Amino acid sequence: MAGVLGRQDEGISTFPPAAGGESRRVFLRDSLRMAGLVFAAAGVGYIAGRKGQPTDLVWQLDPDRCIGCGQCAINCVLHPSAVKAVQFYPLCAMCDICTGYFDVSYRRLDTGAENQLCPTGALIRQFIADQAGVPRFEYHVNRELCIGCGKCVRGCAMMNGSLFLQVQHDRCVNCNDCSIARACPTRAFRRVPASQPFLLKRKARQILEAGVLGATS
Amino acid sequence: MPRRGLNATGVGMLPWVIGILAIGVWFVLFGPALAQTELVRPHVPGYETPDWRAKIKEATAPNPVWDYVDVGFLVVAIGAASYLAIRARSRRGLVILAAISLFWLGFVRQGCICPIGAIQNVALTLADPSYSLPLTVAVLFVAPILLTLAFGRTFCGAVCPLGAVQELVAVLPMRIPRWVDEVLGLLPYGYLGLGILTAVCSGYFLICQYDPFVSFFRLGANFEVWLFSFAFLGLGIIVARPYCRFLCPLGAIFRIVAPLSRWHLKIHPSRCISCRLCEDVCPYNAIRRATGQTPEASEIPVKTSPLVVALLIGAIWTVGAVSGFLLGPVLARLDWRVQLAEQIWYEESGLAAETTDASDVFRKSGTPISELYQQAAAIENRYRFGAVLVGIWLAFVASTKLVQLQTPARRDEYEPERSKCYCCGRCFRFCPIELQRLGLLDEESLAVYVKSRGPG
Numbered sequence: 001m002a003g004v005l006g007r008q009d010e011g012i013s014t015f016p017p018a019a020g021g022e023s024r025r026v027f028l029r030d031s032l033r034m035a036g037l038v039f040a041a042a043g044v045g046y047i048a049g050r051k052g053q054p055t056d057l058v059w060q061l062d063p064d065r066c067i068g069c070g071q072c073a074i075n076c077v078l079h080p081s082a083v084k085a086v087q088f089y090p091l092c093a094m095c096d097i098c099t100g101y102f103d104v105s106y107r108r109l110d111t112g113a114e115n116q117l118c119p120t121g122a123l124i125r126q127f128i129a130d131q132a133g134v135p136r137f138e139y140h141v142n143r144e145l146c147i148g149c150g151k152c153v154r155g156c157a158m159m160n161g162s163l164f165l166q167v168q169h170d171r172c173v174n175c176n177d178c179s180i181a182r183a184c185p186t187r188a189f190r191r192v193p194a195s196q197p198f199l200l201k202r203k204a205r206q207i208l209e210a211g212v213l214g215a216t217s
Numbered sequence: 218m219p220r221r222g223l224n225a226t227g228v229g230m231l232p233w234v235i236g237i238l239a240i241g242v243w244f245v246l247f248g249p250a251l252a253q254t255e256l257v258r259p260h261v262p263g264y265e266t267p268d269w270r271a272k273i274k275e276a277t278a279p280n281p282v283w284d285y286v287d288v289g290f291l292v293v294a295i296g297a298a299s300y301l302a303i304r305a306r307s308r309r310g311l312v313i314l315a316a317i318s319l320f321w322l323g324f325v326r327q328g329c330i331c332p333i334g335a336i337q338n339v340a341l342t343l344a345d346p347s348y349s350l351p352l353t354v355a356v357l358f359v360a361p362i363l364l365t366l367a368f369g370r371t372f373c374g375a376v377c378p379l380g381a382v383q384e385l386v387a388v389l390p391m392r393i394p395r396w397v398d399e400v401l402g403l404l405p406y407g408y409l410g411l412g413i414l415t416a417v418c419s420g421y422f423l424i425c426q427y428d429p430f431v432s433f434f435r436l437g438a439n440f441e442v443w444l445f446s447f448a449f450l451g452l453g454i455i456v457a458r459p460y461c462r463f464l465c466p467l468g469a470i471f472r473i474v475a476p477l478s479r480w481h482l483k484i485h486p487s488r489c490i491s492c493r494l495c496e497d498v499c500p501y502n503a504i505r506r507a508t509g510q511t512p513e514a515s516e517i518p519v520k521t522s523p524l525v526v527a528l529l530i531g532a533i534w535t536v537g538a539v540s541g542f543l544l545g546p547v548l549a550r551l552d553w554r555v556q557l558a559e560q561i562w563y564e565e566s567g568l569a570a571e572t573t574d575a576s577d578v579f580r581k582s583g584t585p586i587s588e589l590y591q592q593a594a595a596i597e598n599r600y601r602f603g604a605v606l607v608g609i610w611l612a613f614v615a616s617t618k619l620v621q622l623q624t625p626a627r628r629d630e631y632e633p634e635r636s637k638c639y640c641c642g643r644c645f646r647f648c649p650i651e652l653q654r655l656g657l658l659d660e661e662s663l664a665v666y667v668k669s670r671g672p673g
Contacts, residue, residue: 011246012396017578025626029476029477031477032477033366033477033478036366036474037363037366040359040362040363040366043359044355044359056349056351057348057349058278060462063537065582066580067574067577067578069574077435077437079326079437080362083278086269086272086273086276087269087272087556088269089257089266089267089268089269089409090266090269091258092258093256093257093258093259094258094259094261095256105234129261129262129263129264131259131261136259136261136264138267140267141272143275143276144274157256158257166273166276168276169276169278170275170276170277170278171276172278173327173329174278175329175425176329176334176337176338176422176425177334177421177422177425177426182426185573185574185575186574186575186577186578187553187557187575191348194278197276197277197278198276
């Protein structure tokens with residue numbers, strides 16, 4: 001480096017310092033620079049030493065704190081938002097009338113857009129079986145269409161929680177200062193380990209722990 | 218706690234009527250769902266529940282390859298900027314590099330490969346053991362500081378996208394009075410302190426929140442942030458680099474580091490003839506004039522006796538520490554847990570008109586209120602302690618400034634003040650020695666010139 005920039009070197013690093021104020025200042029500057037380098041090296045060493053203990057962290061929202069207010073859809077720096085609805089199938093009770101799917105002012109119980117709650121038609125109803133005259137449906141979230149407005153989450157009967165919002169990490173750019181977290185009225189956002197990047201509702205966790213309903217399926 | 222109602226006046230029936238109506242409406246709306254009170258998934262013979270994990274797995278993060286590319290870009294760009302500033306002495310090259318950096322780090326990578334914000338990540342890592350610093354962010358923070366230690370603030374000059382956008386819009390820079398520059402120049406130290414304090418105590422990223430140009434990089438922000446951004450951009454046309462000089466917290470660190478730099482840009486390529494031509498070209502007030510054999514008395518605004526200076530320093534430190542102690546709890550109210558505790562306290566003592574979403578969720582979570590109060594009190598104490606340290610830090614900065622003002626150094630040539638020099642290269646073309654180097658001024662003309670303008 002000194003070779004490349006040798007022209008600038010004159011009179012900078014003479015050791016021991018010659019007499020006079022100029023070289024004293026140069027010596028002081030050199031010593032301080034060395035101290036700075038040592039300090040920086042120590043800092044890097046410290047960080048490198050810690051590396052591997054805690055894992056990398058990513059943003060996630062706690063569905064137990066979520067009230068489905070819709071701020072996720074409008075505050076994310078991405079358009080559409082990195083937050084999208086997720087279906088936890090074992091919790092879905094296949095209600096006769098899905099209040100996450102139907103707008104409460106529905107006229108008919110069909111898939112007409114005016115009857116659906118989802119503004120983008122991202123919640124897809126799939127017919128499963130007819131049980132003694134009661135049709136059963138499965139509801140899927142289309143990730144491409146979902147904008148994370150949380151209407152279905154709020155609608156899902158009494159916030160039962162089979163439909164819930166989650167940050168999608170294939171989209172999330174992991175901002176230092178998550179702008180949804182800042183806007184969230186219940187502070188549902190927190191950082192979680194990247195190895196376990198999702199948070200389930202308490203009820204869903206209980207189902208998984210109890211192993212009912214074929215929890216893994 | 219009983220709340221004072223309107224029962225005595227007879228209007229008291231109204232809430233009941235509304236309540237009953239609301240319950241009725243609620244039943245009409247949610248009746249169908251309530252029919253299945255248990256909300257248990259019915260067993261459908263022959264149907265297998267889909268795997269809920271399959272969908273969620275699609276949403277996990279891909280490998281962050283781009284982060285490494287960006288860190289590489291950053292280091293190479295600082296190297297290039299240093300070469301252009303110190304060796305090639307090319308203002309044009311620096312401007313082109315600034316435009317490239319602005320395009321890549323700013324508009325393509327959306328301004329979030331940012332050593333300025335990395336300050337808070339580092340601070341949070343040191344304070345919170347559960348928070349881990351990604352390796353790329355660590356390099357992002359350390360590399361510009363080490364390279365500034367070597368070459369001066371070339372990162373600010375042509376690599377930082379925030380600096381680059383301001384460098385490119387500063388078309389009509391005016392010189393602002395030196396004292397204004399010095400006084401406003403103290404703000405970044407305070408901002409740095411506040412940024413670290415909130416990162417350490419609350420895990421907030423205040424500096425990112427008030428990033429003035431990220432709204433341009435992302436082409437999206439709310440109204441207030443746009444207003445803030447356009448204010449800085451507009452100001453940047455006539456006052457060069459207002460964010461860098463009067464707010465940037467990384468700039469505050471660089472101001473301490475840059476004076477120690479090993480190699481630094483020089484105004485003249487070989488020797489200074491003290492022609493004074495460069496004196497006024499720097500829009501950052503960063504050119505220090507040669508003093509001649511004795512430091513000019515005029516450099517010291519008010520000559521004060523050492524005793525008075527010592528007393529002043531003592532007073533500054535006391536004020537810093539005491540105001541930190543008093544302001545700590547005020548700053549603690551930035552923290553949402555403190556705000557929540559306050560809200561819950563108001564509700565408990567019947568002073569709050571209504572509950573908030575946050576307090577509703579808190580009550581539903583079943584966490585005891587006393588636990589929240591304890592947590593809030595602990596946060597308040599942390600803020601108080603931290604604010605005292607920030608106060609002392611600011612006192613240290615102010616007293617160093619005071620001492621500097623009292624001890625002017627002798628300078629034989631015009632030189633950039635390394636703490637303020639952004640290595641923009643504006644001064645090069647004003648130096649006759651540089652013109653001679655470029656072959657634009659012959660030896661004879663220079664001799665005539667030196668004779669007429671010479672030292673003095």
